[in-house]
Amino acid sequence: MIELVSAERCIGCKLCVKACPTNVFDMDEAAKLPVIARLEDCQTCFMCEAYCPADALYVAPQAEARAEVDEIALAAAGMLGSWRREIGWSKGTDSTMAERDTTPFFETFTERYRQA
Amino acid sequence: MPLERAGIDPFKDKFPLTLRYEGTMRGTGGLRLAGEDCRTTVAGLYAAGDAASRERVMGAVSGGGAYNASWAICSGCWSGRGAARHALGAGKSGGPDRRALKPVGRHGLEAGRETDAPIDTTALVGDIQRDVLPLNINFYRSESGVAGALGRLDALREALGGSVPGTVQGRVRAREAAGMLTVARWMYTAALARKETRGLAALTEYPALDPRQTHRLILSGIDGIAVGTERVPHAEELGRADGQAKGEAS
Ligand SMILES: Cc1cc2nc3c(=O)[nH]c(=O)nc-3n(C[C@H](O)[C@H](O)[C@H](O)COP(=O)(O)OP(=O)(O)OC[C@H]3O[C@@H](n4cnc5c(N)ncnc54)[C@H](O)[C@@H]3O)c2cc1C
Ligand code: SF4
Ligand code: SF4
Numbered sequence: 001m002i003e004l005v006s007a008e009r010c011i012g013c014k015l016c017v018k019a020c021p022t023n024v025f026d027m028d029e030a031a032k033l034p035v036i037a038r039l040e041d042c043q044t045c046f047m048c049e050a051y052c053p054a055d056a057l058y059v060a061p062q063a064e065a066r067a068e069v070d071e072i073a074l075a076a077a078g079m080l081g082s083w084r085r086e087i088g089w090s091k092g093t094d095s096t097m098a099e100r101d102t103t104p105f106f107e108t109f110t111e112r113y114r115q116a
Numbered sequence: 117m118p119l120e121r122a123g124i125d126p127f128k129d130k131f132p133l134t135l136r137y138e139g140t141m142r143g144t145g146g147l148r149l150a151g152e153d154c155r156t157t158v159a160g161l162y163a164a165g166d167a168a169s170r171e172r173v174m175g176a177v178s179g180g181g182a183y184n185a186s187w188a189i190c191s192g193c194w195s196g197r198g199a200a201r202h203a204l205g206a207g208k209s210g211g212p213d214r215r216a217l218k219p220v221g222r223h224g225l226e227a228g229r230e231t232d233a234p235i236d237t238t239a240l241v242g243d244i245q246r247d248v249l250p251l252n253i254n255f256y257r258s259e260s261g262v263a264g265a266l267g268r269l270d271a272l273r274e275a276l277g278g279s280v281p282g283t284v285q286g287r288v289r290a291r292e293a294a295g296m297l298t299v300a301r302w303m304y305t306a307a308l309a310r311k312e313t314r315g316l317a318a319l320t321e322y323p324a325l326d327p328r329q330t331h332r333l334i335l336s337g338i339d340g341i342a343v344g345t346e347r348v349p350h351a352e353e354l355g356r357a358d359g360q361a362k363g364e365a366s
Contacts (some may be wrong), residue, residue: 023285034259046117
């Protein structure tokens with residue numbers, strides 16, 4: 001579930017609020033910071049993290065239990081923004097996950113099988 | 117990626133697995149299509165993807181992990197074209213459809229309110245899940261287990277008569293709860309109507325396939341649910357072949 005909104009990193013762009021398919025966040029307009037308003041609705045889809053341009057969010061892999069997270073440790077481990085980099089949505093990443101995915105289509109399998 | 121984040125190497129480490137089962141014939145059932153342009157039996161209402169029934173492409177198994185995505189794309193194109201045609205010129209007069217439509221929905225909506233007390237959607241959703249999520253009720257299905265759950269779900273309908281919160285989230289939740297409850301009741305009603313085991317539909321009391329039930333189940337209604345059947349091509353041939361096989365064996 002979503003466990004961290006880093007007030008330090010967040011630029012208040014609201015993208016996570018819009019991207020979350022289950023509407024977990026509310027925007028605190030005064031603080032210009034998204035708040036996790038409905039944690040119980042989080043489906044651990046990592047979508048908000050993928051969209052966040054400031055690497056300010058962390059979704060823990062535990063989908064049903066709370067996980068303790070520590071921003072400094074996560075940052076030190078390179079975890080903040082890691083999913084966005086992985087799929088190639090961050091600026092400066094030189095490939096996308098789709099490009100790296102070399103799983104052959106079924107046709108390729110059957111073709112190989114026929115030739116064998 | 118979730119495994120990586122949790123520090124689990126799936127090739128070396130043990131990790132807990134659980135079966136998630138919402139128990140509908142997801143990927144098969146849906147709004148019944150009544151034509152190749154994905155029309156439904158309600159004039160002007162077209163269905164596509166997960167919302168549409170897919171038994172014609174799936175038979176008695178689920179389209180999940182298989183046909184569903186392509187079905188969503190294909191039926192989306194067909195239904196979009198159908199709906200556009202309808203809007204342009206399918207009215208009775210041959211011109212555009214200009215019926216003055218008014219909402220008739222009641223379940224989980226203010227229009228269906230019977231008391232002033234607000235709908236407690238959290239409690240209602242919890243109650244529904246208590247009869248839908250347990251594998252002992254919904255995966256290992258028995259006639260008594262399913263009938264018990266259906267009875268309890270039927271009794272929950274009353275809870276939908278409360279008032280609906282004014283917030284966007286509150287309105288969505290109330291409608292979602294109404295949808296969950298109705299689908300759960302449809303699901304168990306259909307499960308009890310098929311007294312055999314076929315494809316993904318199973319009842320412990322009827323472990324074998326019964327050729328006489330080679331038909332589709334058509335459900336209609338919300339307050340009272342009616343069950344009908346629809347013939348499928350070749351059903352009779354299958355029945356005859358089975359009868360012959362039995363005759364030869366005896
Ligand atoms: C975990 C999982 C794995 C799957 N794996 C596969 C697979 O490997 N292969 C395969 O073929 N299929 C797979 N499927 C099925 C496939 O993903 C779906 O069949 C397909 O995405 C359905 O598309 P759809 O457009 O019909 O519905 P959806 O993609 O569900 O779209 C419905 C949309 O309607 C919106 N909506 C709902 N209510 C309202 C409202 N009141 N007002 C406005 N909008 C609303 C929703 O937000 C949503 O965006 C899988 C499904 C799941 C859940
Ligand atoms: S992980 Fe998905 S559901 Fe959870 S907050 Fe982020 S976008 Fe929303
Ligand atoms: S997407 Fe990131 S930067 Fe933008 S509001 Fe959300 S947390 Fe802040």
